[in-house]
Amino acid sequence: xxxxxxxxxxxxxxxxxxxxxxxxxxxxxxxxxxxxxxxxxxxxxxxxxxxxxxxxxxxxxxxxxxxxxxxxxxxxxxxxxxxxxxxxxxxxxxxxxxxxxxxxxx
Amino acid sequence: xxxxxxxxxxxxxxxxxxxxxxxxxxxxxxxxxxxxxxxxxxxxxxxxxxxxxxxxxxxxxxxxxxxxxxxxxxxxxxxxxxxxxxxxxxxxxxxxxxxxxxxxxxxxxxxxxxxxxxxxx
Numbered sequence: 001x002x003x004x005x006x007x008x009x010x011x012x013x014x015x016x017x018x019x020x021x022x023x024x025x026x027x028x029x030x031x032x033x034x035x036x037x038x039x040x041x042x043x044x045x046x047x048x049x050x051x052x053x054x055x056x057x058x059x060x061x062x063x064x065x066x067x068x069x070x071x072x073x074x075x076x077x078x079x080x081x082x083x084x085x086x087x088x089x090x091x092x093x094x095x096x097x098x099x100x101x102x103x104x105x106x
Numbered sequence: 107x108x109x110x111x112x113x114x115x116x117x118x119x120x121x122x123x124x125x126x127x128x129x130x131x132x133x134x135x136x137x138x139x140x141x142x143x144x145x146x147x148x149x150x151x152x153x154x155x156x157x158x159x160x161x162x163x164x165x166x167x168x169x170x171x172x173x174x175x176x177x178x179x180x181x182x183x184x185x186x187x188x189x190x191x192x193x194x195x196x197x198x199x200x201x202x203x204x205x206x207x208x209x210x211x212x213x214x215x216x217x218x219x220x221x222x223x224x225x226x227x
Contacts, residue, residue, distance in 0.1 A: 001168070032212055034212070034213040036151075036214075038151075043201060043217040043218065043219055043220055044143075044151065044201070044214075044217055045217070046213065046214065046215050049206070049212075049213055049215075050212075055215075085150075087150065087151055089151075089153075089213060089214075091210075091211065091212030091213050094153070094165060094167075095141070095153040095156065095211065096153065097150060097151040097152065097153065098150070099150045100150045100151075
């Protein structure tokens with residue numbers, strides 16, 4: 001099974017910062033890597049598909065990059081409403097999720 | 107508007123069975139692969155099972171293989187998850203999710219609100 005390792009587990013941020021979250025796969029997943037946001041007590045929401053493709057309705061401050069085994073989700077100018085847990089997920093070999101990165105206020 | 111509404115959760119004893127349902131609306135259900143994803147309390151997301159748009163192909167996560175069965179009724183626009191031989195570690199919120207509009211489920215573009223399943227004596 002493909003294992004996705006997300007880092008850091010928790011990230012303390014200041015509003016307005018540009019931040020990057022990492023997702024590393026145990027084997028190549030090409031660009032079948034997707035990102036989700038989950039706010040407290042809510043269902044997950046798709047943020048980025050196929051590593052870097054934007055999703056309609058998602059703010060443009062969210063962007064993704066990477067291919068193969070190393071991927072990054074960037075938020076250009078964190079806002080308070082972005083405080084959530086972010087999960088990566090691969091769809092190249094069945095479906096697996098990373099363990100998540102929690103964004104909190106510094 | 108795409109809507110996915112789960113039902114059928116609750117408290118069940120270890121070893122017993124439970125069947126979840128997910129009523130879909132706002133899109134042509136029979137055109138999409140569908141899936142169940144779960145989340146144990148304070149834990150991360152875990153893919154449980156997925157099914158092709160016609161229902162002929164199914165895939166399961168290792169932790170539920172042989173105990174859970176995913177199925178669908180396209181005439182009723184409803185997805186199901188039959189859960190047998192339940193264990194305490196199956197305690198979680200179960201989400202119904204729509205897969206991308208392709209032949210293979212690569213990601214989930216819409217999610218239900220989730221239904222809680224608690225396995226305890």
